[in-house]
Amino acid sequence: MTKIKTTRICLVRHGETTWNAEKRIQGQIDIGLNAAGLAQAQAAAEWLAAEAVAALYSSDLLRARQTAERIAHRMKLLPAFRPEFRERRYGFFEGLTYDESRARYPADYHAFETREPDFVIPFGGESLQQLHARVSRGLRELATGHAGETIIVVTHGGVLDIVNRLARGNPLSAPRDFLIPNAGINWLHVRGQEWTVESWGQTGHLAGFGLDELP
Template identity: 75%
Template sequence: MKATRICLVRHGETTWNAEKRIQGQIDIGLNSAGLVQAEAAARWLSGQPVAALYSSDLLRARQTAERIAVRLRLQPHFLAEFRERRYGFFEGLTYDESRARYPAEYRLFETRDPAFVIPFGGESLQQLHERVGTALARLAVEHGGQTIVVVTHGGVLDIVNRLARGNALSNPRDFLIPNAGINWVTGDGEAWRLEAWGVTAHLNQFGLDELP
């Protein structure tokens, strides 16, 4: 089977990103800077031979994907599998507020315990890994030999980077995930290879990476 090139784009900036507030699956839209970033990413991708465009169905990703769709002249397909991680009772709080209010649980979150399910509807890293890995593999099989774009979120991209590099979920993050950053992986649904990560040359100002 021919490998699929997948360009993964993190959504543009939101006000909550700027506030270091945990969004999870709360449906926050882009701020003015994020709209500019989304358009910049769209312009950069306009010359790529893209066969299909996919996106998380959360508003901040949809707004980013819609601008890319105009440049690529493609209809975006919105998939819940590429939503941000569910952060349970951390959602709506800043990272500092989460640490102060739920210190024991935040410690498990901060140290990346793969099995820790965040209370009140959250996901573990293992659950997120299964969701993202399955969806990405399916797209690779469906688009063998093609180039596609997926617009998604920081937590999802954290998983993709580890899939491509073969790194454990519990390892501290050693890479950036900037808003509107461009990331490339190649794979056939089983094996993955990292081509480029955190590309921001298309942005006038470096995108935020507010993730812990």
């Protein structure tokens, strides 16, 4: 009988951007890290340096790439950039603050804020169900391909919202009861179809708390 091996996955949210600080919705607009975010990325790299890691993956958006590149340099890894770990597409909310989005598109923002799983944000946005499908597919592929190994994935707040619910078995529509700080470190175990949260939202490596500006 074949023994099922456990994959250990470390998921890191990218460091802070100016738009994070402004509570402005980035989505897939390609914003880079600010000075605080670069320092956070380096701190995460130092914190993870002692881990025996087989591979490093990242969203291909700039803020995630910049975070991953610092981890890669410190750990002597070659990052692989994967579009399935990009942030959610937020449609016509992208570029607006949360308050501006609520004022400009009240009905759509209500559907977004109340987490209607099938609500597709207009003008090129994604629903929570669509985001869940691409993120879970990508993570399952990595878990299968790295059975028995430890890997790192650098990604975004919206993606981590999905991952936490996937691992805990919680519905997409449930209010968020966990933090997603910039440069926060999160650990999962994947063993076959069983997903377990080892730890979530670690910020002990940061000089201050990472922002959690998400609704």
